Amino acid sequence: DDLTNFCKAFLGVPVEEAYLYTADRAGFSCLGLREGTENHWREYRFPFAREVVSMEDFETMLNTMVAEEKLGREEEAAKGNGGKAPGKEAGGGAGGGAQ
Structure with a gap:
């Protein structure tokens, strides 16, 4: 999931699947299956x-x-969500449960 999220967040590319392919001291590469394509894998x-x-x-x-x-x-x-943090209810007071 992290790699598919990385492709969308850092590169703006939505992928259905992604696998770590190689890593070195400067970064890493993954193979990703671009969303909406039948078999279009790319590095x-x-x-x-x-x-x-x-x-x-x-x-x-x-x-x-x-x-x-x-x-x-x-x-x-x-x-x-109108600027509210996810999972937070409007009008909530102090205190709260475990998160």
């Missing part, structure tokens, strides 16, 4: 903001990208 490249030199760096960078993409989706949802 998409995602550069990192900085060079990664270890598996831990790679995981950190990927987690950062996931967080950025999620934040973008939440902001879009809030725009479509």
Whole structure:
């Protein structure tokens, strides 16, 4: 799911399926099946903001990208919801349950 979301969020390309294809210190590539096509697979490249030199760096960078993409989706949802955060009820007071 993260890779399909990445294609839409970072590249503006809606894909039905996506698979990690290759990774290096500058970024990673995935193969994606573009939505609405029968069998149109394409390689998409995602550069990192900085060079990664270890598996831990790679995981950190990927987690950062996931967080950025999620934040973008939440902001879009809030725009479509009149500026309210998703899952929040209007007129809610202090306190609340577990999230």
